Amino acid sequence: MxxxxxxxxxxxxxxxxxxxxxxxxxxxxxxxxxxxxxxxxxxxxxxxxxxxxxxxxxxxxxxxxxxxxxxxxxxxxxxxxxxxxxxxxxxxxxxxxxxxxxxxxxxDMTRFWTMYEKVKPWLYRSGPDPEKEIGQTEDARALIDQFVHCILCACCYGACPVISRDPEYLGPAALAKLERFVLDSRDERPRSALNEVNSEHGVWGCDTALKCIEACPKNVRPTDAIIDLRKRLFIDKARQFLGIRK
Ligand code: FES
Incomplete structure (x- = not known):
């Protein structure tokens, strides 16, 4: 019983x-x-x-x-x-x-959604809508897998120590979502789109305290996304400095 x-x-x-x-x-x-x-x-x-x-x-x-x-x-x-x-x-x-x-x-989740919207969390295509569905290989899909699992519950946002001192910080969910589209083989956003998060309220604001990873109920790792976005920005800067065109 x-x-x-x-x-x-x-x-x-x-x-x-x-x-x-x-x-x-x-x-x-x-x-x-x-x-x-x-x-x-x-x-x-x-x-x-x-x-x-x-x-x-x-x-x-x-x-x-x-x-x-x-x-x-x-x-x-x-x-x-x-x-x-x-x-x-x-x-x-x-x-x-x-x-x-x-x-x-x-x-009140208004600020969470405002920050989320700032990273333009949708598939960006430069040309007109294609006639048919855009294909993706299994390997390419695997690259974005963990980020697709995000359910926008804001557990990471609640756990983030940066937001408590900087309300303008974009936050882990928004940055992880940006990474989801940057990694997506079908997304065509220009590389300059990363400039939007190239600030202390963006990727450079993260303390890498890993609290977001700890709090995520879906095993998403926003800190990994933020570090990858930082690397991309750093590489772009180095290329610019060395006069290397893509
Ligand atoms: S009720 Fe939907 S995630 Fe808990």
């Missing part, structure tokens, strides 16, 4: 629409069975205990990226994290850092 155990969930509560509201933890006691995810617990709290609790979710299967939050100090997706996996019966839930809280576990 599966036994249920009582857990305490301490959830950060805040409502920016309430003037003078202060962020505070509210505790909920919930009986759970092994295997239950944090998202399932949140749904139960909202449906059965406190209908005012706010959080984001959609797919419930680590695909949409909506449910990113801080779970016992670790950034992860609530729908893929089992409540019983921490070895403690107290679970602390907080919203993603580096973004303003709208309500409870829901953060």
């Amino acid at each position: 599966i036994r249920a155990s009582a857990y305490t969930f301490k959830i950060l509560r805040f409502d920016r629409k309430e003037p003078g509201d202060k962020a505070r933890f509210q505790s909920y006691r919930v009986r759970i069975i092994p295997g239950l995810t944090i998202l399932a617990v949140l749904n139960r709290i909202r449906d059965e205990i406190d209908g005012t609790l706010s959080f984001r979710s959609s797919c419930r299967s680590a695909v949409c990226g909506s449910c990113a939050m801080v779970i016992n100090g670790r950034i992860d997706l609530a729908c893929r994290t089992q409540a019983a996996s921490f070895g403690t019966d107290t679970i602390i839930l907080e919203p993603l850092p580096n973004m303003d809280i709208i309500k409870d576990l829901v953060v």
Whole structure:
């Protein structure tokens, strides 16, 4: 027989629409069975205990990226994290850092999306649309594989130590997405497009603290992307200096 155990969930509560509201933890006691995810617990709290609790979710299967939050100090997706996996019966839930809280576990992602848009995250073609689909070899596809897996959950953005001191920093997700298109055999963006990220708010801002890699639930390695973009910029500069044309 599966036994249920009582857990305490301490959830950060805040409502920016309430003037003078202060962020505070509210505790909920919930009986759970092994295997239950944090998202399932949140749904139960909202449906059965406190209908005012706010959080984001959609797919419930680590695909949409909506449910990113801080779970016992670790950034992860609530729908893929089992409540019983921490070895403690107290679970602390907080919203993603580096973004303003709208309500409870829901953060304002406007800046994340603004930075993302800045790298022009789409397949760039210089000519008119082709008559038929543009082919890609398996080897070429493998080059972009890890970056295609990004679900834009902003776990990396929340974990990045640079964003907390430089809100203009593009951030790991945006730079990893740029790398995804730079590496794509079908993309024809001019090399000069990299100049957009050639600044301290772009690739040179990264501390290489690897926090983004640690936080990514999809095993994307944004720091690797940033280092590769730096290398490309450096090579371009060296070529320019030596008068070498491509
Ligand atoms: S609900 Fe979609 S990633 Fe968690």
